[in-house]
Amino acid sequence: MSNLDESREKIGEIDKQIADLFEKRMDVVGVIAEYKREHDLRVEDVARERTLIRDNCAYIKNSAYKPYYTEFQNAVLDVSKAYQHRLLSGIRTPSGGENVAKTVISVKTALGGYDIIVERGSLNKADKYFDLKRKVLIVTDDGVPGEYAEALANLSEEALTLVIKAGEPSKNFDNYKRIIEALVGADFTRTDCIVAVGGGVVGDMAGFAAATYMRGIDFYNVPTTVLAQVDSSVGGKTAIDFCGYKNILGSFYPPKCVIVDTNTLKTLEKRQISNGLAESLKMAATCDEKLFSIFENDDPIERIDEIIIRSIGIKKSIVDADEHESGLRRVLNFGHTVGHAIESNCPELLHGECVGIGMLHMCSPQVKERIKSALNKLNLPTYAEVPFEKAQKAILHDKKTAGDKITTVFVDDIGSYRFLNEETKAFSDRIKREWNK
C-alpha cells in the first residue's frame, strides 16, 4: 500500500469519527434552538461565539494549525446558526392558521448589521423592534391600506405620516423633496427616524431620504409587498428615479431594522403576489433547489411564509458576501438583462413578470421547462409580444453591458449558476435564435 493510499484510509477513518461527532453536535444544537424558541432568544450571540472560538482554539497544540482551526470553528458556528434558523423558522400551517414563531435574519454590513424580523402580527408590536420613542416620519402610499401606517403611528411617540401616490412614477425627485420638506418642517433632528410602510417604491425612496437627511438618520422598513419582503428590503439599496432613468440617484444605506409581517399580504392583489414570487423563483433557480421544489410540488401561496424566509436567507447570504455589488451580488440579475429589455417595451407588465420571461432565455432546455411550468403555476407570463429588434436595442443599452462584452447569469441545473461573459454580438445572436420559441 502506498503512503497516499494509507493516508487516505486514515483520513477516511477520521472523517467517519467527525461525521459521528457532527451528528451528536447537531442534536445538541437542536436542543439549544428549542430553548431559544421557548425563551424568545436570538440565534446570534456574538460575544459567546467569540469566547467559544477562542476557548476551542486553545485545545490546538500545533500553532501552525491554529488559524485553520479558527476558520473551521467559524464554519461550524455558521452551520449551527443556519440549522437553528431553520428550526425556528415561522412556517404557516397549511390550514391557514397563524404561525407560532418568528424568524430573525441578521444581515451583516460594513457598519454593523441589522435584523429582519419575519413574524405574523409584528406590525402591531413594531415598537418591540423599532425605537419609536422619538419623532417618526412614516412614508406610505395610497395603495397601501391606511391601517398599516396607522398601527405604526399609534405606537410612536410623535408620528407624522406622508402618503404619496402609488406607483413607480412616484419614486421621483418631487416626492423625495416632499419627504425632506416634511422632515425640515417638523424639525426632525439626527436622532429622529423615518419608517417606510409599503412596497419597494416607498422603501427605496424613504430609504434614500433617510440616507441623505442631515447626512443620515435612522431608517426602518416595513415592506408590505412580496417583492419588497423578499428583495428590496434586503441589502440596503435606496434610490429614486430621475431624468427618465430608474434608480439613477441613490445610495447603499442599510436600515436599522426590517419587519416582515406576512399578514399584510392578505390585502395584496394576486398579481402583485405572483410578481414578487417571480423574484423568489429566480433565487431558487440559481441558489436553492429545495425552494424551487416548493414551487414545483406544493401550493406556493400555502407556503408563502417559508418561501419568504428562504428567499430572504438567500439574498442575505449574497449581500453579506458582497454588500456593494462588486461581484457575487450579480447573481441576483438572473433573467434581468432580457427582462429589462421586455420591461422597457411592455409598460403593462410588472418587473417580476418580465424577469420571469427573461429567465427562460438564460438556462438549459431542461431548466427552461421547469421554470416555465413554475411560472404557469403562478399565473405569470412566459412570453411577451416584443419584436427581437426592439429588445436587442434595449439589451445593448443595459448597464451590465461593458463595451462590446456582456455579463449575464446562466443556469444549467436548478440550484446552481455560472456567470457568462460574452461578446455582445454572440449573446444577441443566441437570444435571437431562441426569441420566439
Ligand SMILES: NC(=O)c1ccc[n+]([C@@H]2O[C@H](COP(=O)([O-])OP(=O)(O)OC[C@H]3O[C@@H](n4cnc5c(N)ncnc54)[C@H](O)[C@@H]3O)[C@@H](O)[C@H]2O)c1
Ligand atoms: N432596493 C432594492 O434592492 C430593490 C430591489 C428590487 C426592486 N426595487 C424597487 O422596488 C420597486 C417595486 O416594488 P413593488 O413591486 O413592491 O412595487 P410598489 O411599491 O409600487 O407596490 C406595488 C403596489 O402594491 C400596493 N401595495 C403595497 N403593499 C400593499 C398591501 N399590503 N396591500 C395592498 N396593496 C399594497 C402599492 O400601493 C402599489 O400600488 C421598484 O421601484 C424597484 O426599483 C428595489
